[in-house]
Amino acid sequence: MANRIGVYVCHCGTNIAGKVDSVGVAKFASTLKNVVVGRDYKFMCSDPGQEMIIRDIKDLGLNRVVVASCSPRLHEKTFQGACQRGGLNPFLFQMTCIREHCSWVTKDFDEATEKAKHLVAAAVSRVNYHAKLYHREENVHPDVLVVGGGIAGIQASLDVAKSGHRVHLVERDASIGGHMAQFDKTFPTLDCAACISTPKMVAVSQEPNINLMTYSEVTEVSGFVGNYQVKIKRKPRYIDETKCTGCGLCMEKCPKKVLSEFEEGISMRRAVHRNSPQAVPNIPVIDAANCLKLTKDKCGNCEKFCPSGAIDYTQTETELELDVGTIVLATGYDILDPTPLKQYGFGRYPEVYTGLQFERLNNAVGPTGGKIVMKNGQPPESVAIIHCVGSRDKNYHEYCSRTCCMYALKYDHLIKDKVGHHVKIFNFYIDMRCFGKGYEEFYRRVQEEGVSFIRGRPGEITDQAQTPEEEGKLIVVSEDTLLGRRIRVPVDMVILCTAMEPRKDTAEVARIFGISQGMDGFFLEEHPKLGPVSTATDGIFLAGACQGPKDIPDAVAHASGGAAQAMALAARGKVSISPTTSWINPDICIGCKMCIGLCAYSAIEFDERRGVSVINEAMCKGCGSCAGHCPSGAAQIKHFTEKQIFNELDGLLMAVPPAPRAKEEEEPVKAEDTAEAAA
Amino acid sequence: MEEFEPTIVAFVCNWCTYTAADLAGTARMTQFPNVRLIRMMCTGMVDPKYVIKALLAGADAVLISGCHPGDCHYINGNYKARRRVKLLQEILTGFGIDTRRVKLTWVGASEGNEFAETVNHLVNEIRELGPIETRELMVV
Ligand SMILES: Cc1cc2nc3c(=O)[nH]c(=O)nc-3n(C[C@H](O)[C@H](O)[C@H](O)COP(=O)(O)OP(=O)(O)OC[C@H]3O[C@@H](n4cnc5c(N)ncnc54)[C@H](O)[C@@H]3O)c2cc1C
Ligand code: FES
Numbered sequence: 001m002a003n004r005i006g007v008y009v010c011h012c013g014t015n016i017a018g019k020v021d022s023v024g025v026a027k028f029a030s031t032l033k034n035v036v037v038g039r040d041y042k043f044m045c046s047d048p049g050q051e052m053i054i055r056d057i058k059d060l061g062l063n064r065v066v067v068a069s070c071s072p073r074l075h076e077k078t079f080q081g082a083c084q085r086g087g088l089n090p091f092l093f094q095m096t097c098i099r100e101h102c103s104w105v106t107k108d109f110d111e112a113t114e115k116a117k118h119l120v121a122a123a124v125s126r127v128n129y130h131a132k133l134y135h136r137e138e139n140v141h142p143d144v145l146v147v148g149g150g151i152a153g154i155q156a157s158l159d160v161a162k163s164g165h166r167v168h169l170v171e172r173d174a175s176i177g178g179h180m181a182q183f184d185k186t187f188p189t190l191d192c193a194a195c196i197s198t199p200k201m202v203a204v205s206q207e208p209n210i211n212l213m214t215y216s217e218v219t220e221v222s223g224f225v226g227n228y229q230v231k232i233k234r235k236p237r238y239i240d241e242t243k244c245t246g247c248g249l250c251m252e253k254c255p256k257k258v259l260s261e262f263e264e265g266i267s268m269r270r271a272v273h274r275n276s277p278q279a280v281p282n283i284p285v286i287d288a289a290n291c292l293k294l295t296k297d298k299c300g301n302c303e304k305f306c307p308s309g310a311i312d313y314t315q316t317e318t319e320l321e322l323d324v325g326t327i328v329l330a331t332g333y334d335i336l337d338p339t340p341l342k343q344y345g346f347g348r349y350p351e352v353y354t355g356l357q358f359e360r361l362n363n364a365v366g367p368t369g370g371k372i373v374m375k376n377g378q379p380p381e382s383v384a385i386i387h388c389v390g391s392r393d394k395n396y397h398e399y400c401s402r403t404c405c406m407y408a409l410k411y412d413h414l415i416k417d418k419v420g421h422h423v424k425i426f427n428f429y430i431d432m433r434c435f436g437k438g439y440e441e442f443y444r445r446v447q448e449e450g451v452s453f454i455r456g457r458p459g460e461i462t463d464q465a466q467t468p469e470e471e472g473k474l475i476v477v478s479e480d481t482l483l484g485r486r487i488r489v490p491v492d493m494v495i496l497c498t499a500m501e502p503r504k505d506t507a508e509v510a511r512i513f514g515i516s517q518g519m520d521g522f523f524l525e526e527h528p529k530l531g532p533v534s535t536a537t538d539g540i541f542l543a544g545a546c547q548g549p550k551d552i553p554d555a556v557a558h559a560s561g562g563a564a565q566a567m568a569l570a571a572r573g574k575v576s577i578s579p580t581t582s583w584i585n586p587d588i589c590i591g592c593k594m595c596i597g598l599c600a601y602s603a604i605e606f607d608e609r610r611g612v613s614v615i616n617e618a619m620c621k622g623c624g625s626c627a628g629h630c631p632s633g634a635a636q637i638k639h640f641t642e643k644q645i646f647n648e649l650d651g652l653l654m655a656v657p658p659a660p661r662a663k664e665e666e667e668p669v670k671a672e673d674t675a676e677a678a679a
Numbered sequence: 680m681e682e683f684e685p686t687i688v689a690f691v692c693n694w695c696t697y698t699a700a701d702l703a704g705t706a707r708m709t710q711f712p713n714v715r716l717i718r719m720m721c722t723g724m725v726d727p728k729y730v731i732k733a734l735l736a737g738a739d740a741v742l743i744s745g746c747h748p749g750d751c752h753y754i755n756g757n758y759k760a761r762r763r764v765k766l767l768q769e770i771l772t773g774f775g776i777d778t779r780r781v782k783l784t785w786v787g788a789s790e791g792n793e794f795a796e797t798v799n800h801l802v803n804e805i806r807e808l809g810p811i812e813t814r815e816l817m818v819v
Contacts, residue, residue, distance in 0.1 A: 071697075101701075105795070115712040628724045629759065640720060652717065
């Protein structure tokens with residue numbers, strides 16, 4: 001029996017129809033072999049669009065469906081769902097992309113239309129050879145792995161734990177809290193960061209469903225959704241976690257001082273250290289690179305003085321393996337190092353600070369006890385805050401970091417509040433972006449406090465005075481773009497609002513978890529709008545600023561989203577797995593075993609009795625390494641078989657009638673006009 | 680005389696280059712319409728016979744593009760593709776087909792601009808090279 005194919009060409013409003021004659025393409029499709037009906041519609045993905053397909057399957061007895069619209073990465077599942085509701089196996093469907101790969105990138109209307117015809121012909125030709133396939137069900141391990149214990153990781157862990165599922169929370173640092181633990185106050189409400197985050201951190205340590213592993217890292221991940229095996233490296237703390245009481249005596253007695261990372265290099269810490277007295281867990285670590293005992297076998301003070309005998313210099317790195325069903329990544333962000341922006345003199349002028357340094361300067365438990373003072377101990381009389389350092393800048397990051405305007409306003413207020421209302425504050429901004437709830441109100445409030453806003457990106461910060469008032473000051477040289485004038489503003493202190501950027505090791509972490517990075521370098525979500533917490537790898541979700549710059553409210557909301565996705569899988573306990581694995585035809589296999597060596601997942605075994613290779617479908621990921629090589633053609637990836645590809649090629653390369661420029665006042669023409677008018 | 684417009688088939692992996700092509704689209708990066716994509720799950724899936732078939736069925740060039748070395752969604756499919764393409768190019772030379780007609784590139788998921796450039800560059804290169812030799816050399 002011949003196939004009965006329905007072809008549906010989308011206009012996508014004017015997104016496709018503006019450049020492709022969707023009506024003509026649908027007409028062309030209906031002339032192709034086995035095509036019973038070719039239709040076009042404004043929005044195929046809409047309900048009426050999907051209904052159209054379902055009706056046709058039923059009324060016209062279609063047994064194959066082709067949709068030409070946006071990228072299958074966007075809506076393949078939508079249309080497969082429609083097919084299924086119409087009673088058609090979702091694999092008897094083929095989607096071809098005439099938007100991202102055609103209408104959006106082709107200059108000429110006729111050329112775009114012709115290309116669309118080729119793509120449709122290829123899909124039609126291929127779909128003829130599609131076969132019914134069925135998803136299989138696998139159990140989902142109920143435990144969830146959360147990586148990164150910043151506010152996002154904390155939120156995700158608590159959410160999952162509350163549902164009754166077990167969480168393994170892996171934090172690389174010695175304590176949890178992430179960047180938020182460095183702050184004193186948070187915008188826009190100015191509530192104290194410790195007051196809102198400490199209870200959450202403590203909740204993590206007390207929650208019986210959370211297995212907190214600090215000073216640990218994930219080194220290897222294998223398996224698939226619902227069934228991941230992870231290897232975790234636990235770095236030696238040189239302190240027995242079960243004995244340490246967190247009294248802090250070791251830190252008092254340690255003679256070795258080094259620059260503190262947590263204090264952003266503006267003060268020192270000891271070789272045995274913890275981030276703060278509120279750290280969770282409240283157990284210090286000995287930094288092996290600097291400890292005199294571990295490097296030179298001297299000192300040993302901490303061991304001598306520790307009242308509970310918790311110091312253990314013999315600890316070594318340990319590794320453990322865990323089974324989990326899903327993974328939530330919450331590894332956060334780094335801030336840009338402003339040293340390469342030489343014009344701002346960071347590192348050269350002591351009174352130029354990054355935002356995070358200022359957070360520590362302002363922190364009640366920071367190096368100055370929360371006093372905003374300069375290196376000479378005096379409070380500043382004037383401060384310049386430079387927005388967008390390394391953000392919205394083609395040379396560094398094109399994106400907006402989304403938090404700088406707001407924390408700059410926070411600093412404005414804190415300086416006025418703590419140092420005094422006489423302090424002059426100058427904000428150098430490009431645009432003020434105060435988009436969140438209560439943010440615009442906060443902006444207004446700060447404006448009313450008498451802070452100056454100068455629109456312009458400073459070209460330089462210098463200590464070369466040109467007038468007596470400038471002596472001994474840092475001079476911010478900028479253009480005031482509203483006045484159209486060059487200005488020089490002498491100040492005591494400069495704060496650089498440096499960009500939030502992807503963690504330095506993002507590429508490596510992405511590789512370990514088998515996910516991708518986006519154009520900005522952050523982890524790539526499945527869909528920028530509709531799938532902001534999932535990734536292209538099933539069962540791996542994102543939470544917080546590892547997906548892109550976020551403030552705390554957004555990071556927390558995102559994290560709850562990630563937790564919900566993980567819980568959905570864990571709660572159901574089952575997941576359906578794609579059937580597009582490899583299959584080795586035993587009648588054709590010659591038993592050369594070539595594929596066994598090629599398989600990266602050890603998913604192929606050799607059946608000695610029959611003398612053929614056999615796929616283990618639970619382990620096969622359908623990558624096609626075997627099929628691409630099999631000398632006899634026995635190995636085939638389901639849904640990507642040789643027949644299907646050959647026919648796709650035939651369709652792709654067949655001659656199509658040239659696009660006659662739409663003559664009558666048809667929709668596509670109008671659509672193009674409006675698209676152009678809008679552009 | 681009308682300028683020669685090549686037909687090019689691209690086998691691209693779902694995880695990197697196909698995503699990059701989507702990104703190029705979202706960012707409206709104009710490309711010549713000569714390149715038509717076939718979505719594969721991984722470049723390691725591209726059987727050399729697909730390439731030969733494409734060249735015999737009317738393509739003037741074939742592009743194979745996937746994730747950067749080390750980034751393959753399936754660990755190392757792209758390395759396998761690299762070996763296969765190298766071998767294939769040697770064989771094709773024996774048949775009088777210019778090796779420039781089979782191109783292997785790595786375009787990561789985030790590199791929309793890279794994808795558009797690869798496409799435009801390849802089209803220009805093949806325009807200069809002219810129609811595929813098989814049209815004269817062989818009777819297919
Ligand atoms: C100067 C400054 C001031 C700010 N002020 C405010 C404010 O007032 N209000 C507000 O709402 N927002 C503010 N923000 C934004 C805020 O910092 C973020 O929204 C928030 O910290 C994001 O949390 P997160 O958990 O996603 O990331 P992070 O806080 O970066 O936490 C990530 C955690 O993951 C860990 N980690 C990283 N990699 C790994 C790995 N491979 N394995 C294991 N663990 C890993 C890290 O050690 C860290 O603990 C500010 C940002 C800056 C730069
Ligand atoms: S998945 Fe992209 S090359 Fe393998």
